[in-house]
Amino acid sequence: MSGPSETPPHVVIVGGGIIGCTTAYYLTKTKTGSVTGHVPIKVTLIEASKHGVAQGASGKAGGLVARWAYPKELVDVSHPEHEKLAKEHNGANRWGWRYVGCGAWEGRVELAPEAAEKAGGKEERSLEKELGLPGGSKPDAKDLIWVKEDLTTGYSPMAGDGDTAQVHPYLFTTSMFELAKEQGLEYIEGGVTEVLKEGGKVTGVEYVDNGSGEKSTIKATHVVVSAGAWSPRIVEGLPIAATRAHSVTIYPQAGTVISPYVLFTEITIPSKKAGGRKTVSPEIYARPDNEVYACGPGDSLALPDTVDDVEVDAEACESIIQHVTAISRELRGGTVNKRQACYLPTVEAGGGPFVGEVARVAKGLYLATGHTCRGICNAPGTALAITELILDGEIRCGNFRKLSPSVTL
Numbered sequence: 001m002s003g004p005s006e007t008p009p010h011v012v013i014v015g016g017g018i019i020g021c022t023t024a025y026y027l028t029k030t031k032t033g034s035v036t037g038h039v040p041i042k043v044t045l046i047e048a049s050k051h052g053v054a055q056g057a058s059g060k061a062g063g064l065v066a067r068w069a070y071p072k073e074l075v076d077v078s079h080p081e082h083e084k085l086a087k088e089h090n091g092a093n094r095w096g097w098r099y100v101g102c103g104a105w106e107g108r109v110e111l112a113p114e115a116a117e118k119a120g121g122k123e124e125r126s127l128e129k130e131l132g133l134p135g136g137s138k139p140d141a142k143d144l145i146w147v148k149e150d151l152t153t154g155y156s157p158m159a160g161d162g163d164t165a166q167v168h169p170y171l172f173t174t175s176m177f178e179l180a181k182e183q184g185l186e187y188i189e190g191g192v193t194e195v196l197k198e199g200g201k202v203t204g205v206e207y208v209d210n211g212s213g214e215k216s217t218i219k220a221t222h223v224v225v226s227a228g229a230w231s232p233r234i235v236e237g238l239p240i241a242a243t244r245a246h247s248v249t250i251y252p253q254a255g256t257v258i259s260p261y262v263l264f265t266e267i268t269i270p271s272k273k274a275g276g277r278k279t280v281s282p283e284i285y286a287r288p289d290n291e292v293y294a295c296g297p298g299d300s301l302a303l304p305d306t307v308d309d310v311e312v313d314a315e316a317c318e319s320i321i322q323h324v325t326a327i328s329r330e331l332r333g334g335t336v337n338k339r340q341a342c343y344l345p346t347v348e349a350g351g352g353p354f355v356g357e358v359a360r361v362a363k364g365l366y367l368a369t370g371h372t373c374r375g376i377c378n379a380p381g382t383a384l385a386i387t388e389l390i391l392d393g394e395i396r397c398g399n400f401r402k403l404s405p406s407v408t409l
């Protein structure tokens with residue numbers, strides 16, 4: 001409870017990816033709760049990028065929002081919240097919310113030898129996506145006309161109608177941020193260097209202001225760490241690893257309408273290195289504005305200091321383009337729009353994310369991080385849970401005991 005003589009409740013969120021921005025949205029919307037003595041809280045978000053929010057994985061992800069994703073307890077809260085948000089804020093127009101077909105596509109292509117060489121070589125890491133659950137009524141893939149039928153050896157829908165949706169992750173994240181600002185969010189552009197503590201409680205954070213380059217501190221009663229792959233640099237010992245992944249976006253050739261599908265592909269291509277053939281697995285996402293997004297495997301290049309320093313490997317992007325355009329004439333005749341890379345936050349022991357307070361490290365310190373390849377799906381559930389925990393002292397929207405960081409830390 002916050003009485004007149006106590007510090008008024010002030011939540012500082014570290015990191016402006018989808019998790020930080022969505023948490024800012026739910027906190028600024030709810031504002032009061034029993035734990036904070038029904039005094040409206042102040043909320044501040046600090047983001048390290050000089051280019052604003054959503055510059056990391058949250059701006060460069062595919063955008064799948066699936067009922068069949070994991071962990072189930074978080075998806076069961078997140079999916080209806082995604083639907084509610086889309087309804088309340090016209091998500092269809094604002095961030096490309098819609099239901100899509102989703103399937104596993106298999107095929108075999110011939111590539112020119114130099115293209116096949118480019119396609120392999122470097123160490124690759126699986127993004128460890130868990131594929132969908134069979135069941136429900138199957139979506140009809142007859143309108144999947146932008147992938148060559150004669151190369152297809154198999155297509156199986158991964159979930160029933162209405163089980164797989166999508167958002168444009170950059171637009172969703174920036175919308176959450178803008179809506180939170182309209183509700184009173186304070187924004188600071190700077191890199192947090194330390195969470196300050198006293199007597200086992202958080203008291204604030206220290207950060208380097210991007211404008212002045214000076215170190216500053218800001219007082220806080222609650223600190224939420226949602227810094228994605230950078231979170232262990234703020235909370236020591238946090239078992240989160242960083243995996244870099246590349247992606248590209250392509251506008252198809254003029255006159256093509258790309259039907260709404262997300263494809264998890266297995267494309268067999270020629271390879272000199274792997275006994276003549278190898279399988280590559282780009283994920284391909286059609287978007288409502290007719291742009292097509294595709295991402296490749298991960299690698300282990302070390303995490304740089306900030307999101308602005310992420311290196312894009314031109315060859316890795318070229319491989320994705322080669323693979324995707326090999327199975328689609330419409331994309332081969334199109335225009336590549338973006339070549340980009342980002343880091344995925346992965347809980348080292350598997351599972352995750354961490355959602356909850358780490359009172360053992362400091363009272364008032366909350367983690368909302370480690371969402372691996374499901375942060376777009378699970379942002380609303382995470383944000384709602386953290387909001388309930390801060391304002392009312394308990395998570396009421398679901399049973400998130402397994403996700404509590406106090407189990408691991």
Ligand SMILES: Cc1cc2nc3c(=O)[nH]c(=O)nc-3n(C[C@H](O)[C@H](O)[C@H](O)COP(=O)(O)OP(=O)(O)OC[C@H]3O[C@@H](n4cnc5c(N)ncnc54)[C@H](O)[C@@H]3O)c2cc1C
Nearest residue numbers: 015017019048056058061062063064192228374375376377
């Ligand atoms: C190729 C690819 C495809 C994906 N596709 C999907 C998908 O289809 N569906 C899905 O659900 N998920 C998907 N994901 C996963 C999803 O992108 C992530 O789980 C999610 O974006 C993580 O969000 P975040 O907010 O935790 O981290 P981030 O987006 O990385 O944001 C963290 C933010 O914290 C900031 N920060 C870091 N350190 C500091 C500091 N010291 N001070 C202040 N700010 C700091 C960073 O600059 C960054 O803006 C995909 C990921 C990849 C890589």
